[in-house]
Amino acid sequence: MAMTRGATSSLGDGQIARLRELAAQLRVDSIRSSTAAGSGHPTSSLSAADLLAVLIARHLRYDWSTPDNPANDHLIFSKGHASPLLYSVFKAVGVVSDDELVNAYRRFGSRLEGHPTPVLPWVDVATGSLGQGLPVGVGVALAGKYLDRAPFHVWALCGDSEMTEGSMWEALDKGGFYGLGNLTAVVDVNRLGQRGPTELQWDLEAYWRRVEAFGWRAAVVDGHDLRAIDEAFAQARQADRPTAVLARTVKGKGVPEVEDQPDWHGKPLPADMADRAVAALGGVRQLQVAGPMPQPVSPAARSAAAEPVTLPRYGKGEKVATRKAYGDALVALGSRPDVVVLDGEVGNSTYSDEFATAYPDRFFEIFIAEQQLVAAAVGLQVRDYRPFASTFAAFFSRAYDFVRMSGISRANIRLSGSHAGVEIGADGPSQMGLEDLAEMRAVNGSTVLYPSDAVSCVALVAEMADRQGVNYIRTTRGAYPVLYDNGESFPVGGSKQLRGSDHDDVTLVGAGVTVHNCLAAADHLAKDGLRVRVIDLYSVKPIDRPALLDAAHTGDGRLVIVEDHYPEGGIGEAVLHALAGEPLQPIHLAVRGLPASGTPTEQMDAAGIGVNAVIEAARALTRR
Numbered sequence: 038m039a040m041t042r043g044a045t046s047s048l049g050d051g052q053i054a055r056l057r058e059l060a061a062q063l064r065v066d067s068i069r070s071s072t073a074a075g076s077g078h079p080t081s082s083l084s085a086a087d088l089l090a091v092l093i094a095r096h097l098r099y100d101w102s103t104p105d106n107p108a109n110d111h112l113i114f115s116k117g118h119a120s121p122l123l124y125s126v127f128k129a130v131g132v133v134s135d136d137e138l139v140n141a142y143r144r145f146g147s148r149l150e151g152h153p154t155p156v157l158p159w160v161d162v163a164t165g166s167l168g169q170g171l172p173v174g175v176g177v178a179l180a181g182k183y184l185d186r187a188p189f190h191v192w193a194l195c196g197d198s199e200m201t202e203g204s205m206w207e208a209l210d211k212g213g214f215y216g217l218g219n220l221t222a223v224v225d226v227n228r229l230g231q232r233g234p235t236e237l238q239w240d241l242e243a244y245w246r247r248v249e250a251f252g253w254r255a256a257v258v259d260g261h262d263l264r265a266i267d268e269a270f271a272q273a274r275q276a277d278r279p280t281a282v283l284a285r286t287v288k289g290k291g292v293p294e295v296e297d298q299p300d301w302h303g304k305p306l307p308a309d310m311a312d313r314a315v316a317a318l319g320g321v322r323q324l325q326v327a328g329p330m331p332q333p334v335s336p337a338a339r340s341a342a343a344e345p346v347t348l349p350r351y352g353k354g355e356k357v358a359t360r361k362a363y364g365d366a367l368v369a370l371g372s373r374p375d376v377v378v379l380d381g382e383v384g385n386s387t388y389s390d391e392f393a394t395a396y397p398d399r400f401f402e403i404f405i406a407e408q409q410l411v412a413a414a415v416g417l418q419v420r421d422y423r424p425f426a427s428t429f430a431a432f433f434s435r436a437y438d439f440v441r442m443s444g445i446s447r448a449n450i451r452l453s454g455s456h457a458g459v460e461i462g463a464d465g466p467s468q469m470g471l472e473d474l475a476e477m478r479a480v481n482g483s484t485v486l487y488p489s490d491a492v493s494c495v496a497l498v499a500e501m502a503d504r505q506g507v508n509y510i511r512t513t514r515g516a517y518p519v520l521y522d523n524g525e526s527f528p529v530g531g532s533k534q535l536r537g538s539d540h541d542d543v544t545l546v547g548a549g550v551t552v553h554n555c556l557a558a559a560d561h562l563a564k565d566g567l568r569v570r571v572i573d574l575y576s577v578k579p580i581d582r583p584a585l586l587d588a589a590h591t592g593d594g595r596l597v598i599v600e601d602h603y604p605e606g607g608i609g610e611a612v613l614h615a616l617a618g619e620p621l622q623p624i625h626l627a628v629r630g631l632p633a634s635g636t637p638t639e640q641m642d643a644a645g646i647g648v649n650a651v652i653e654a655a656r657a658l659t660r661r
């Protein structure tokens with residue numbers, strides 16, 4: 038393991054003195070803001086102050102007056118709890134005032150939230166759930182290297198305890214695989230985590246071996262040696278593979294009373310201690326730093342003109358799986374140069390491989406790394422691409438914290454979960470998405486769609502392309518008849534009435550595969566003389582309350598809701614919530630208990646969501 042010593046850094050003594058002053062200001066402001074707020078993480082900020090001083094003054098190419106300049110570098114605080122340092126950086130570059138920093142940080146209504154979010158125009162994504170910033174940085178760097186082909190660089194500040202998150206190693210793996218020379222992880226190895234020493238403490242050699250094994254360059258530096266940091270960053274920018282700057286630092290550096298002390302994580306300095314520390318650091322400063330500006334770029338991909346999207350067409354009655362229609366729709370959307378597709382090594386099951394064949398330059402195989410799959414999508418949308426990421430519905434649960442944080446990031450992403458429910462049949466419960474609707478419905482600002490046929494599926498995939506927020510579409514493994522005419526519209530928030538009149542006795546509400554069970558049941562019940570309405574609830578969130586209300590009023594509140602999902606948080610609860618306060622006679626058919634293997638029909642019958650169960654439920658309601 039070789040240490041970067043700073044021997045080739047061009048920094049003269051005057052520049053070093055100015056950087057020292059800047060670092061002192063970042064320390065002073067981190068202390069003042071957190072002490073004034075009465076909360077925050079000053080010691081986590083102090084350890085990285087020298088790293089950030091050198092970065093913003095000398096290496097981060099950023100036009101602070103135009104945060105949406107596509108040529109800007111990206112700065113991601115993966116250790117988002119070091120927000121006092123980030124906001125002190127924003128003061129030092131002149132975009133946040135000293136008054137706001139000290140008097141608004143962590144206060145109610147302030148944009149300087151406890152952990153950074155994109156309400157601040159210089160923040161790409163929300164961080165604070167550790168292990169997310171670097172994986173998102175991989176997505177941003179993928180866009181830079183393969184799509185924009187622009188010279189911007191991505192810098193991610195990471196904590197050393199954060200490095201034990203598996204998602205960080207998913208990011209290191211994919212950063213190495215894709216040769217992301219435009220990505221640098223700056224690891225603040227300050228030996229301490231939240232409750233005490235980290236797993237590797239100051240074993241820099243172990244970090245070095247690990248990151249090199251993942252195909253990264255490792256630069257080991259004393260994280261308080263400004264020349265060494267400068268040299269490491271300069272080399273990182275020139276590298277043809279990603280760099281991890283492994284910086285040996287001291288937590289609380291600059292305040293001897295707390296330096297390298299275990300009990301100071303996440304604690305502001307008391308006022309008297311803060312006063313002493315600020316005085317010892319040379320007092321309050323109002324330095325402004327002007328770092329390097331980006332070179333203008335014209336991103337390659339976006340200069341290509343979009344051709345009109347022509348959605349695939351299907352014959353009514355033809356049996357087509359919605360997962361296949363999803364793949365077909367992606368290919369159609371590929372005429373838009375901003376559409377990109379990511380896969381979790383199941384592209385031949387989700388049919389995203391159709392896009393891979395048609396548009397290999399805009400397809401990213403993330404392999405079996407679902408956290409990185411979602412994070413890469415988030416990173417790509419930072420660069421204004423429209424990512425579609427797909428895997429089995431069940432496996433998004435591995436990445437759920439990334440989906441949750443996407444909601445906080447106000448990220449515009451599109452997720453497709455295939456192989457939903459017991460309908461998948463023989464593979465058994467490990468492969469069945471039975472919780473995904475609940476997971477996705479719970480995300481801030483999400484949209485949840487569940488088409489029953491190929492025509493509605495392609496229409497909804499097209500709708501998703503232009504929607505904001507976290508958009509989820511659930512697809513089915515098996516092939517079922519096409520129900521709709523090509524070109525029919527499926528607005529998000531709507532539903533379709535497939536059977537019924539103004540005088541129905543009972544309404545059957547299904548979505549996805551259970552729509553087909555409802556239709557078969559309705560046809561059977563009609564022979565008994567029952568007037569049955571069938572609603573295809575293809576938009577689970579937002580939900581079509583007027584249509585449900587009308588059904589409830591028409592049928593005296595008699596509703597059979599059928600879903601291939603556990604009862605908690607699925608379609609039944611969505612419908613009942615939408616109709617809260619209405620006089621209802623609902624029967625909620627959902628998967629209860631643990632399925633095993635079998636044919637799709639056996640599975641649905643055993644779970645009590647098959648055709649016979651729907652018929653029985655409707656009869657039970659109308660007999661009352």
Ligand SMILES: Cc1ncc(C[n+]2csc(CCOP(=O)(O)OP(=O)(O)O)c2C)c(N)n1
Pocket residue numbers: 078080081082084116118165166167168195196197198199200225227229230231235288302
């Ligand atoms: C996923 C996740 N788990 C736990 C936490 C709680 N937490 C906040 S900071 C921290 C310690 C981080 O230590 P390190 O990465 O070494 O950063 P440092 O503060 O030492 O610079 C923990 C456990 C979190 N924010 N996110």
